[in-house]
Amino acid sequence: MTNASALPAVSVRNARKSFGDKVVLHDVSLQIMPGEVVSMIGPSGAGKSTLLRCMTLLDRFDSATFSYGDLVVCSPNEQGHAVYSPEGTQESHNRFGIVFQNYNLFPHFTVMQNITDAPIVVQGRSRDEVEAEARELLERVDLTEHANKVPCELSGGQQQRVAIARALAMNPDVIYFDEATSALDPKLTADMQRIIRELASNGMAVGIVTHEMGFAKLVSDRIAFLFDGEIAEEGPAEQVIDHPRDPRTQRFLSQAED
Amino acid sequence: MITMLAQGYVVSLLVFSLTLLGSIPLGIVVAHGRLSRFAPIRLITQLYISIIRGTPLMLQMFAVFFMPFYVFGIKTGAGFKFIACIIAFIINYTAYFAEIYRSGIQSMPKGQYEAAQVLGYSRSQTFFRIILPQVIKRILPAMGNEIITLVKDTSLAFSVGVAEMFTESKALVASQRTMVPFMIAAAIYWVTCLLIEFCLSRAEKKLGYYHD
Numbered sequence: 001m002t003n004a005s006a007l008p009a010v011s012v013r014n015a016r017k018s019f020g021d022k023v024v025l026h027d028v029s030l031q032i033m034p035g036e037v038v039s040m041i042g043p044s045g046a047g048k049s050t051l052l053r054c055m056t057l058l059d060r061f062d063s064a065t066f067s068y069g070d071l072v073v074c075s076p077n078e079q080g081h082a083v084y085s086p087e088g089t090q091e092s093h094n095r096f097g098i099v100f101q102n103y104n105l106f107p108h109f110t111v112m113q114n115i116t117d118a119p120i121v122v123q124g125r126s127r128d129e130v131e132a133e134a135r136e137l138l139e140r141v142d143l144t145e146h147a148n149k150v151p152c153e154l155s156g157g158q159q160q161r162v163a164i165a166r167a168l169a170m171n172p173d174v175i176y177f178d179e180a181t182s183a184l185d186p187k188l189t190a191d192m193q194r195i196i197r198e199l200a201s202n203g204m205a206v207g208i209v210t211h212e213m214g215f216a217k218l219v220s221d222r223i224a225f226l227f228d229g230e231i232a233e234e235g236p237a238e239q240v241i242d243h244p245r246d247p248r249t250q251r252f253l254s255q256a257e258d
Numbered sequence: 259m260i261t262m263l264a265q266g267y268v269v270s271l272l273v274f275s276l277t278l279l280g281s282i283p284l285g286i287v288v289a290h291g292r293l294s295r296f297a298p299i300r301l302i303t304q305l306y307i308s309i310i311r312g313t314p315l316m317l318q319m320f321a322v323f324f325m326p327f328y329v330f331g332i333k334t335g336a337g338f339k340f341i342a343c344i345i346a347f348i349i350n351y352t353a354y355f356a357e358i359y360r361s362g363i364q365s366m367p368k369g370q371y372e373a374a375q376v377l378g379y380s381r382s383q384t385f386f387r388i389i390l391p392q393v394i395k396r397i398l399p400a401m402g403n404e405i406i407t408l409v410k411d412t413s414l415a416f417s418v419g420v421a422e423m424f425t426e427s428k429a430l431v432a433s434q435r436t437m438v439p440f441m442i443a444a445a446i447y448w449v450t451c452l453l454i455e456f457c458l459s460r461a462e463k464k465l466g467y468y469h470d
């Protein structure tokens with residue numbers, strides 16, 4: 001029991017990534033425990049998106065020890081190059097979900113189809129079961145009456161909630177948000193905070209990339225501050241935001257205030 | 259007169275529908291070759307498309323028609339002209355359709371592929387469930403133009419002696435010394451195109467339930 005809960009939902013250790021000569025991730029390590037909300041903040045170009053893309057397998061680490069729970073996605077060989085296991089890569093899509101910055105909903109599918117298609121087609125689950133679950137998800141994100149609309153008929157905030165439901169329908173252990181609140185007004189940001197905290201209290205690991213320090217502080221348990229491809233500082237949300245220890249974090253936060 | 263034109267029309271429709279049946283799916287295959295990460299495949303399909311679009315369909319039809327005899331020394335039966343005609347039409351229209359598919363596929367935002375990949379869709383599932391349906395909506399007008407052109411291009415089958423509607427009407431004009439068969443044939447081509455345009459606009463409306 002203690003052993004199982006001590007296993008991070010996602011773990012990245014000693015991750016490196018370059019584009020050509022440019023080193024973008026430089027020995028980055030990050031873990032998210034079940035039920036924990038971790039935000040990644042940092043200046044533009046720090047490597048947040050790159051880290052997120054690698055963690056969602058849209059891109060690959062050059063080197064890393066990377067796993068979802070007990071599922072090893074990649075580990076370094078003797079030369080230190082990341083070797084991805086095909087099974088780990090395949091199975092990882094059942095372990096995480098992501099809400100993209102611009103949602104990337106499937107415009108030709110209804111809200112319901114957006115949520116149910118992958119569980120049915122990819123996971124091979126029965127349509128009845130998946131649709132019943134989707135209706136519960138829609139209720140949780142307050143979209144019940146929009147099930148049969150297509151995404152273009154919904155507002156941005158509603159589309160984002162469809163994207164959340166779509167990710168959750170795969171029953172992941174980890175859910176990522178890319179710029180969770182950049183397009184939302186204060187009311188929707190508050191809703192978002194509630195939804196994320198609710199997910200975490202149900203044991204979901206949540207990873208967030210954001211530019212909004214206020215939101216990060218409110219919603220996160222832990223914050224990792226990324227600077228030039230390194231995690232410059234990491235700790236409890238309030239500490240990193242209110243009492244940063246690293247001079248780079250201090251400078252970044254004082255600039256962010258004006 | 260009407261029965262002859264009607265028989266010709268049936269042949270024209272046969273050329274038309276067999277061509278579409280062959281080139282609409284083949285166009286997708288060639289478009290993928292054109293977008294392949296494998297350079298030789300990309301170059302071969304590019305060359306094929308370039309040659310087909312740069313030479314007359316009638317010449318292509320003759321090439322297919324005479325190829326078995328002059329290249330392989332095979333004597334072909336009387337039925338071959340129809341087969342040669344269909345093959346040439348399919349080869350020709352596949353090239354045009356492939357270019358339309360390619361532009362449609364390239365116009366798709368990367369985010370759609372990424373969303374599908376993250377959800378674990380395989381490459382073929384991504385293409386057939388997510389990409390192709392949206393591509394069809396985007397390319398429908400361009401495909402419509404080609405399909406309308408094909409209606410009229412079927413008359414080129416005349417050149418290898420396939421007795422389609424234009425062939426029949428020309429024979430009738432010669433034997434009966436009147437323009438009427440041409441006028442009837444023209445009317446039939448026109449109505450056929452109108453019918454197709456109607457179907458296309460219906461299809462466009464049906465796909466108009468969303469925009470992106």
Ligand SMILES: Nc1ncnc2c1ncn2[C@@H]1O[C@H](COP(=O)(O)OP(=O)(O)OP(=O)(O)O)[C@@H](O)[C@H]1O
Nearest residue numbers: 019020022024042043044045046047048049050051
């Ligand atoms: N595909 C790529 N090819 C080459 N360089 C890239 C690529 N993607 C990102 N980079 C570079 O990697 C660095 C990190 O970029 P990344 O997008 O991860 O930063 P970020 O922290 O997300 O910044 P922002 O806050 O502006 O979104 C930048 O210098 C960027 O120019």
Ligand SMILES: [Mg+2]
Nearest residue numbers: 045048049050
């Ligand atoms: Mg970014």
